[in-house]
Amino acid sequence: MSNNWERRWHPLLEQWVIIAANSAVRPWSGIVSDTATQARPAFDQHCYLCPGVTRANGTENPSYQGTYAIDNDFPSLALHAPLAEGDEQLDELRQRAPARGVCRVLCWSEKHNVTMAELSAEGMHNVVKLWQHEFTRLHTNSEVKQVLIFENKGVETGASNLHPHGQVYGYPFVSDNGKRMRQAQNSYAAKHPGQGLLADMLSHPDADELIVEKSAHWSVIVPFAARFSYETWVVPHRRVANLAELHDDELQDLAHTYQRQAKRYDALFKRPAPNITLIHNAPSDSDDPSVNQHWHFHIAMQPPLRDPEKLKYLAGAEAGTNNIINPLQPEHAASQLRECKI
Numbered sequence: 224m225s226n227n228w229e230r231r232w233h234p235l236l237e238q239w240v241i242i243a244a245n246s247a248v249r250p251w252s253g254i255v256s257d258t259a260t261q262a263r264p265a266f267d268q269h270c271y272l273c274p275g276v277t278r279a280n281g282t283e284n285p286s287y288q289g290t291y292a293i294d295n296d297f298p299s300l301a302l303h304a305p306l307a308e309g310d311e312q313l314d315e316l317r318q319r320a321p322a323r324g325v326c327r328v329l330c331w332s333e334k335h336n337v338t339m340a341e342l343s344a345e346g347m348h349n350v351v352k353l354w355q356h357e358f359t360r361l362h363t364n365s366e367v368k369q370v371l372i373f374e375n376k377g378v379e380t381g382a383s384n385l386h387p388h389g390q391v392y393g394y395p396f397v398s399d400n401g402k403r404m405r406q407a408q409n410s411y412a413a414k415h416p417g418q419g420l421l422a423d424m425l426s427h428p429d430a431d432e433l434i435v436e437k438s439a440h441w442s443v444i445v446p447f448a449a450r451f452s453y454e455t456w457v458v459p460h461r462r463v464a465n466l467a468e469l470h471d472d473e474l475q476d477l478a479h480t481y482q483r484q485a486k487r488y489d490a491l492f493k494r495p496a497p498n499i500t501l502i503h504n505a506p507s508d509s510d511d512p513s514v515n516q517h518w519h520f521h522i523a524m525q526p527p528l529r530d531p532e533k534l535k536y537l538a539g540a541e542a543g544t545n546n547i548i549n550p551l552q553p554e555h556a557a558s559q560l561r562e563c564k565i
């Protein structure tokens with residue numbers, strides 16, 4: 224394999240990814256990410272997520288310990304979004320509707336300076352139980368058609384508050400990626416009866432090159448057509464459509480497995496690593512279980528770095544086409560991640 228000028232098909236998003244390992248050695252005069260670890264206090268009176276602090280809307284946070292979930296004070300979606308005049312008149316070129324939905328903020332702990340990688344085992348278990356609880360709560364809301372739980376970690380991802388936290392969006396429609404992933408998994412299952420796209424990815428004859436870790440119930444794998452240099456997916460061995468279907472032992476094992484992968488990124492990038500985590504539950508747009516019968520729940524972790532000091536930006540070719548150029552061969556990324564001492 225040349226490692227260069229290779230395109231790989233991303234079967235879940237049904238798009239090409241360009242693997243361009245030669246672009247990684249180009250002379251770099253772009254922005255360099257700060258690898259120095261800045262010490263942060265355990266409590267910051269100016270942080271609106273810390274315990275006991277009064278938020279911008281005048282609400283005082285309780286003196287909480289452990290996980291804490293609140294409605295976003297400045298949400299992009301709202302269940303009470305009003306109908307505007309003309310909203311119900313369909314015009315092919317000007318369709319609009321109220322952006323009804325829910326935006327929540329999830330704190331992983333009361334500590335302003337403790338990331339998921341640094342939580343106790345019990346603390347991390349409480350985080351995955353919070354994910355499950357928040358998903359289940361919104362999944363049954365008739366206004367919500369898709370629940371996305373995510374974390375923007377680190378200034379490099381655009382996080383506006385460094386208190387370790389995630390967010391939940393309950394969308395009033397199925398997202399573009401939600402539609403693509405469901406369609407791709409349905410098509411694959413139709414072509415290969417009794418099989419599943421993600422299950423076959425894990426059991427592929429060459430999967431060992433890409434697998435970072437296999438625990439009792441989960442595998443961590445670099446996707447064959449990774450879109451980001453050190454992207455990994457945390458995939459359950461048993462196909463479930465969403466967090467609510469996970470058993471207690473699977474949830475507990477997820478806490479350990481996810482945390483180990485977060486620790487690998489910290490070890491690789493030599494600091495609390497910036498990362499975007501996306502928890503891909505099946506859409507919540509139907510009560511008929513057959514609609515999502517081929518959806519395989521998984522979590523994508525996408526650090527925005529191409530190496531410890533270089534940020535990966537979506538440049539013109541990528542923004543213009545949605546076909547990503549990854550400067551690192553996925554097999555090489557998996558090997559580096561396997562070697563991280565955690």
Ligand SMILES: [Zn+2]
Nearest residue numbers: 270273335386
């Ligand atoms: Zn804080």
